[in-house]
Amino acid sequence: MxxxxxxxxxxxxxxxxxxxxxxxxxxxxxxxxxxxxxxxxxxxxxxPFTASADFAIDKPAGEPCTHLRADFRCGIHTRLRADGFPGCAVxxxxxxxxxxxxxxxxxxxxxxxxxxxxxxxxxxxxxxxxxxxxxxxxxxxxxxxxxxxxxxxxxxxxxxxxxxxxxxxxxxxxxxxxxxxxxxxxxxxxxxxVRADATAAAPGAGRELRRADLVGARLNGADLRGADLRGALLIAADLSGADLRSADVIGADFRDAVLAGADLTDSIFLTQAQVNAARGDAATALPAAVARPDHW
Structure with missing residues (x-):
């Protein structure tokens, strides 16, 4: 067999x-x-889950979460964040x-x-x-x-x-x-x-911020078109109204970053997980390939 x-x-x-x-x-x-x-x-x-701000419990790899139902659905899916599991929602x-x-x-x-x-x-x-x-x-x-x-x-x-x-x-x-x-x-x-094209169209764009520590940074309204934000730490940064078109955001950490009114319509390599981790609103512009999170 x-x-x-x-x-x-x-x-x-x-x-x-x-x-x-x-x-x-x-x-x-x-x-x-x-x-x-x-x-x-x-x-x-x-x-594995480690009890933290992202997970309310410890759970070793290979062991089912206590909230996993017999039909493989999450028993608290609609209230993951409220019940202390924002890591699952992201x-x-x-x-x-x-x-x-x-x-x-x-x-x-x-x-x-x-x-x-x-x-x-x-x-x-x-x-x-x-x-x-x-x-x-x-x-x-x-x-x-x-x-x-x-x-x-x-x-x-x-x-x-x-x-x-x-x-x-x-x-x-x-x-x-x-x-x-x-x-x-x-x-x-x-x-x-992609970024060279953006820089040519907008002189002054294309900032080099690869792996930059921008935790909590005030970048509201910033012109970040064509910026290299690979691996940048943007945790809790204020990016409200920022222009992130053609910015490379691969590996950037957007946890709790404020994206209200920001423009990410053609940000390079943006993922659903990055968007899920951030805080946006109805005015946040996203690429067609990425869905607007319910918690926004």
Whole structure:
């Protein structure tokens, strides 16, 4: 008898793809958004929680959260922040949960046996990082300024997509750091092309703030067009009314940053998790690929 993951998954087609969220023909990021209805609650089990401002309890990796229901739904989903779990409200798996559950393991779940559980949890950690890279590549491909490197971006994306459909052994042996390093070379080049275009259109833009400590900074109304904010600490910073168009925000920490009225319409590499962690309002302008959080 074959166990889950013993046979490489088939390529998703139509109904199957729609169920797993992997149909990328209409939207290259369609399969890179969390679809909890098609996941076995992996983030609620595989990941550890540490009692803090983000999580009300300690929970070791591999142990189900006490609020996880039998149907894999969260019992306090509508009140996560009020009940002390803002970290859960912020988290985004980039669609890795449904990919691992529906495609890699063919609909099996971690409750069936300990071996399946260990492999699912390990693959989930790898898949989430691969999907994050796919999100960034899709963003880079969507930019008209990246035309000179479009073939390289396309090839990198195809290689990663093939990897996400691999056998569990291949995924578990994947050196994600190595993959990330390879892709980051392309992402940095894409960022340079987009930001150079923004700087040319707006002299004075393009500030270099990579990994800057901007915790609590007063940047309300700041012109940050084309800025390099890679890895910047923007925790609790006031960015209300700031212009972040064409700013590279990959890895920037937006926890509790005030984005009321800010313009992030084409911020480079912005993710749902970053937006979920911030505080915006109805006037905050976001890219079409990112949803406006309910708590705004």
């Amino acid at each position: 074959q166990s889950p993951g013993d046979v490489p998954p088939e390529v998703d087609t139509d109904d199957e793809a729609a169920g797993a969220g992997r149909d990328v023909r209409a939207d290259p990021r369609a399969g890179l958004r969390a679809d909890c209805a098609n996941c076995a609650g992996l983030c609620c089990v595989a990941l 988290f985004d798996c980039f669609g890795a949960g449904q990919q691992v559950t529906r495609t890699t393991f063919g609909g099996h779940d971690w409750r069936q046996d300990a071996g399946t559980a260990r492999r699912m949890f390990g693959v989930f950690g790898v898949m989430r990082q691969l999907h994050e890279l796919l999100w960034y590549l899709a963003d880079a491909q969507s930019r008209p300024q990246t035309l000179p490197i479009r073939p390289d971006l396309h090839q990198a994306r195809q290689e990663l997509e093939r990897l996400t459909e691999s056998h569990t052994d291949v995924l578990l042996e994947t050196d994600v750091a190595d993959r990330r390093g390879e892709v980051d070379v392309l992402l940095q080049r894409a960022s340079e092309l």
